[in-house]
Amino acid sequence: MRYILIFWAVPMGLFWGWYYLSYHDMHFGMLFLTRAVHDYAFGFYADILGIEASIIPPLVMRACIIDTALIFSIFGFRKRREILAWWNGFRAGTIQEKCEAVFRPELRKN
Numbered sequence: 001m002r003y004i005l006i007f008w009a010v011p012m013g014l015f016w017g018w019y020y021l022s023y024h025d026m027h028f029g030m031l032f033l034t035r036a037v038h039d040y041a042f043g044f045y046a047d048i049l050g051i052e053a054s055i056i057p058p059l060v061m062r063a064c065i066i067d068t069a070l071i072f073s074i075f076g077f078r079k080r081r082e083i084l085a086w087w088n089g090f091r092a093g094t095i096q097e098k099c100e101a102v103f104r105p106e107l108r109k110n
Helices: 002-023 035-049 053-078 080-092 094-103
Strands: none
Touching: 002 035, 002 053, 035 053, 053 080
16 A cells, blocks of 8 residues: 555656646756646647647646545555544543643653
8 A cells, every 4th residue: 555655646746746837937957847848748738639739737626636635545444443442542531641740741641
């Protein structure tokens, strides 16, 4: 599962980092971060798909949100026992008492 999260997070970080920097034309002397390459890339995809270039970023964002929800739901399903144990412990007050003991030293039981 660790590798799935890594192979999900790295491409997302790279894509959204490129998107933000190229959209705002913060290129730091690198051609691929310029607004011209940004417009060319989305124009190229728009020509292939036969739609306007301005429609593509919201579509990509929706796809990334769905992908993220899918990855985290798989992760949550695999860790459901640990999550349920944490939730039951939290509701019972054991975790809350431990958190208070960590953040409020005067409540520590010696």
